[in-house]
Amino acid sequence: MERYARLYASFSVKLAAALISLRDMNAASKLLLKLNERNPLDESVVRHLMTIREQTGDKKGLTALYTDYVRLLSRELGIRPSEEMIHLYELLVSRFSDKK
Template sequence: MLDDVVVSSNAGRVKWISRKCAELFAYLLFYLGKRIPRSRLVMDIFGGMHQTNAENYLNTTVYQLRKSLEPLGMREVVRSENDGYALELKDPVIDYVEFEKQVEEIQSIDVSNVERALHIERLYTGDLFGDKAYVWAINEMVRYAEVYTSFVKQLAEVLISLRDTSTASKLLLKLNERNPLDESVIQHLMTIREMTGDKKGLTALYTDYVRLLSRELGIRPSEGLIHQYDMLVSRLTNKK
């Protein structure tokens, strides 16, 4: 479910008949094993449509979902139950569940578990449901993205303390690509530029960020960032 809605087993990969049947699967998976009333599915997935049309569309989508799952022998995992539907899967491996579970298990990152933390970071292959932006999942999509961002920042800090600036920089640049306005990421990247003696790169990074803030938000960087930049440039100048 990270970066896309993909279902596979030893028998192959599901080919969705329609986008809505993929969305319905994602919804039912989110509430795995729980009965979801038809009325709620109509409201959350087909909201905005005329009631009768929405109910008919739900019927069609349930049928399409079962047909999509049939080649993998999974047709029966979508259960009809008391005017609702439930998804029953035996021991599924769900990527976003596994990612959050491992993040919680590691608790804090240090030199003893940094390799494991790097492995966990690689589990997050993209945001929940990718570019689908399902309205009913917005809060959870944001939450998982925040869990990932926080985890990577912690990991980068440990890598910087270990002077593994190359790996830290790669991770931070991934965060910067996701959110170019995140000042704390810029702070870490500036620190790395100073550690590696890259005065030109430090100045370019800071200048680009200042321009971005001015262009997009019409604001200046924080006093803290301005002070950090001046201090790092001074250090590099004094080294010479």
């Protein structure tokens, strides 16, 4: 059963990435939010959700998502986000100031 859950999650993340590239943010977001409910610690899901928030102009949503994820990691695992995740967040937030 665990194997099928991992396969489903892997397939869903790939499908969401394809939907994002096709600019179907609504469908990708719905899929990713379902995955996030099942495993809120999955960094790849949070990364894609952050990307969607940036591409749809939702800076508050992006910041809230990242902040909640950082708190969850700290509370549940006692760790900080990966360097890649920190850099992605900084990059996405910087794009908002570039758009002005």
